[in-house]
Amino acid sequence: MFKFLFESDTWQEVFDSFSKNKLRSILTMVGVWWGILLLIGLLGSARGLENSFNRLFGSFATNSVFVWGQNTSKPFKGFQEGKQVRLSLTDAKKVEENVEGIEFVLPRSQQGTNVTRNFLSGSFQMAGDYPLLDQLQKKKLINGRFINQNDIDDNKKIAVISEDTYKQLFEKDEDAIGKYIDINGINFIVVGIFEVGNVNMGPSTDIHIPFTTFQQIYNRGDRIGWMMITGKPDYDIKQIEEDVKLLLKNLNNIHPEDSRAFGSFNLGKEFKKFTGFLIGMQFLTWFVGIATLIAGVFAIGNILLITVRERTKEIGIRRALGATPFEIKRQIVLEAVFLTMVAGIFGIITGGWILIGLDAAFGQGTDAVIVNASVSIAIVFIALIILVVLGSLIGLIPAFKATSIKPIEALREE
Amino acid sequence: MLEIKNLHKSYPIGDSSLHVLKGINLSVEEGEMVAIMGSSGSGKSTLLNIIGMLDEADSGEYILDGLPIKNLTEKKAAVYRNKFLGFIFQSFNLINYKNALENVALPLYYQGMKRKERQELAMFHLEKVGLANWAHHLPKELSGGQNQRVAIARALAANPKLLLADEPTGALDTTTSHEIMAFIQQLNDEGKTILMVTHEEDIANMCKRIVRLRDGVILEDVKVTQVRAEQYV
Numbered sequence: 144m145f146k147f148l149f150e151s152d153t154w155q156e157v158f159d160s161f162s163k164n165k166l167r168s169i170l171t172m173v174g175v176w177w178g179i180l181l182l183i184g185l186l187g188s189a190r191g192l193e194n195s196f197n198r199l200f201g202s203f204a205t206n207s208v209f210v211w212g213q214n215t216s217k218p219f220k221g222f223q224e225g226k227q228v229r230l231s232l233t234d235a236k237k238v239e240e241n242v243e244g245i246e247f248v249l250p251r252s253q254q255g256t257n258v259t260r261n262f263l264s265g266s267f268q269m270a271g272d273y274p275l276l277d278q279l280q281k282k283k284l285i286n287g288r289f290i291n292q293n294d295i296d297d298n299k300k301i302a303v304i305s306e307d308t309y310k311q312l313f314e315k316d317e318d319a320i321g322k323y324i325d326i327n328g329i330n331f332i333v334v335g336i337f338e339v340g341n342v343n344m345g346p347s348t349d350i351h352i353p354f355t356t357f358q359q360i361y362n363r364g365d366r367i368g369w370m371m372i373t374g375k376p377d378y379d380i381k382q383i384e385e386d387v388k389l390l391l392k393n394l395n396n397i398h399p400e401d402s403r404a405f406g407s408f409n410l411g412k413e414f415k416k417f418t419g420f421l422i423g424m425q426f427l428t429w430f431v432g433i434a435t436l437i438a439g440v441f442a443i444g445n446i447l448l449i450t451v452r453e454r455t456k457e458i459g460i461r462r463a464l465g466a467t468p469f470e471i472k473r474q475i476v477l478e479a480v481f482l483t484m485v486a487g488i489f490g491i492i493t494g495g496w497i498l499i500g501l502d503a504a505f506g507q508g509t510d511a512v513i514v515n516a517s518v519s520i521a522i523v524f525i526a527l528i529i530l531v532v533l534g535s536l537i538g539l540i541p542a543f544k545a546t547s548i549k550p551i552e553a554l555r556e557e
Numbered sequence: 558m559l560e561i562k563n564l565h566k567s568y569p570i571g572d573s574s575l576h577v578l579k580g581i582n583l584s585v586e587e588g589e590m591v592a593i594m595g596s597s598g599s600g601k602s603t604l605l606n607i608i609g610m611l612d613e614a615d616s617g618e619y620i621l622d623g624l625p626i627k628n629l630t631e632k633k634a635a636v637y638r639n640k641f642l643g644f645i646f647q648s649f650n651l652i653n654y655k656n657a658l659e660n661v662a663l664p665l666y667y668q669g670m671k672r673k674e675r676q677e678l679a680m681f682h683l684e685k686v687g688l689a690n691w692a693h694h695l696p697k698e699l700s701g702g703q704n705q706r707v708a709i710a711r712a713l714a715a716n717p718k719l720l721l722a723d724e725p726t727g728a729l730d731t732t733t734s735h736e737i738m739a740f741i742q743q744l745n746d747e748g749k750t751i752l753m754v755t756h757e758e759d760i761a762n763m764c765k766r767i768v769r770l771r772d773g774v775i776l777e778d779v780k781v782t783q784v785r786a787e788q789y790v
Contacts (some may be wrong), residue, residue: 163654460651461663461667464663465636465638465667465715466635468631468632551606551610551612
């Protein structure tokens with residue numbers, strides 16, 4: 144049945160009718176060429192955006208939720224409404240032990256503070272942190288190190304400062320590592336400088352000091368600012384958020400239906416919104432691309448319909464000489480497929496060039512907007528298969544038109 | 558060879574219908590050369606189209622070489638046309654973007670013959686009509702007489718039982734007409750059965766038998782002494 148595809152004669156016939164009117168054939172192909180170019184270009188760019196997005200968030204545990212205490216809105220067990228809720232280290236520990244699907248619970252405390260060094264000073268946001276933070280929210284260290292377990296155990300007075308803080312407190316090109324800075328009257332040694340990333344989730348922090356040191360100098364005891372909870376990859380972070388809140392209400396004598404007692408920021412949910420946006424964009428790309436493709440294929444069908452009309456007599460002659468209707472139809476469908484395929488392949492090639500151009504223009508460097516803009520081979524194949532299918536379907540219309548006229552009438556045509 | 562019995566054909570025109578063939582009886586033996594004559598509207602072209610399986614009769618019998626031609630599907634008709642019949646048209650009906658050789662090879666292509674074989678056979682027939690040197694020319698580069706000879710070569714290519722010619726000299730001047738007729742006569746001498754529609758008396762006289770149609774019936778069916786075309790060339 145498909146043996147004819149491998150016969151040079153078949154292709155000779157296609158080629159003959161193609162070269163009979165080169166200009167028109169090329170113009171016909173523009174639609175499909177443009178469609179596939181759009182598809183490849185847009186899909187590649189969308190992928191590039193996604194890649195750059197993933198690169199920004201790659202160092203970030205996205206399956207996370209922040210939870211902090213607020214004021215209660217319902218009286219419960221003798222407590223009036225409006226009670227201030229303060230989370231504690233014990234809460235954090237209980238959460239980690241009791242809620243299902245939790246990877247880490249990271250307690251954090253933060254406070255604004257004044258820092259001076261010699262004659263330079265500024266006010267900054269300072270947080271008490273565990274080394275684990277570096278794992279959940281990768282710190283890009285320009286110099287030195289982050290807080291380690293030793294610092295925690297010994298309540299060391301060390302500080303990891305942001306690049307901006309460094310610029311405010313130190314002279315240009317001065318080496319900051321090992322130097323002292325004065326935080327609220329206490330001297331801390333700077334052990335590291337970090338770069339603030341493009342994307343920051345949660346409150347921004349200028350200075351990190353060991354959690355235990357923070358609790359000690361501010362006399363916080365057991366109380367913490369908020370906790371960052373990270374779920375295991377296959378658990379739903381929204382469910383974890385609910386479970387955590389319920390447990391915390393239970394531990395802190397809060398009405399189970401009090402919705403204002405705890406504030407939270409669900410990173411997973413926000414992240415999903417953004418990935419949803421990306422998925423939406425890809426969907427739009429497919430939609431626009433395929434729609435353009437269909438329009439292009441229709442243009443080919445349309446032109447073939449005209450061509451068939453013009454070739455009525457030729458088709459009549461062929462049939463008088465013994466071409467069966469099937470052979471005529473096959474020929475025309477093949478011409479349609481051939482045109483769509485050639486146009487499609489050109490579209491894929493030029494689309495690839497566009498992606499190469501995009502990569503050269505926007506894809507270089509660490510803060511590139513588009514990273515590795517590309518389209519997978521599978522998508523290219525899918526696009527080609529769609530083209531072949533659409534091409535043959537659309538070719539059927541002129542094909543049936545061609546054989547709907549009786550050969551005798553076709554021969555009479557002038 | 559060819560047996561037609563009580564053939565009727567009518568075409569619908571609006572609400573009424575036009576009765577074109579009103580009971581034709583015709584029998585043609587192998588090796589005959591028959592001219593079908595008649596004024597326009599006499600039904601001669603319709604008869605030729607039915608014989609050529611390009612059209613179908615409403616009623617009556619048509620037997621070609623012992624094979625009843627009836628209720629053919631398009632596909633079957635195409636196969637029979639290819640196998641049994643060779644067509645020569647008034648306006649040559651060559652495919653204009655194919656050269657002489659490819660045009661002659663076209664019926665063989667639809668027979669499924671291999672390219673090389675096909676081209677050799679086509680070349681053989683082109684030689685026979687004296688156009689071997691013109692094999693790679695397009696129809697527009699050839700004269701009317703040459704084009705008709707290409708068309709004859711094409712009609713012969715598949716070695717058909719019956720040659721059907723529809724006003725083969727209609728588009729040619731007298732000298733060229735006589736050349737073409739001489740050639741057709743030569744084919745007949747070699748044993749080909751030829752059926753030709755014409756309205757020119759002198760061309761008809763170059764056949765061996767004249768069938769005259771008028772208003773869809775056969776008026777006269779006579780054997781004539783063949784006038785050889787060579788003497789005019």
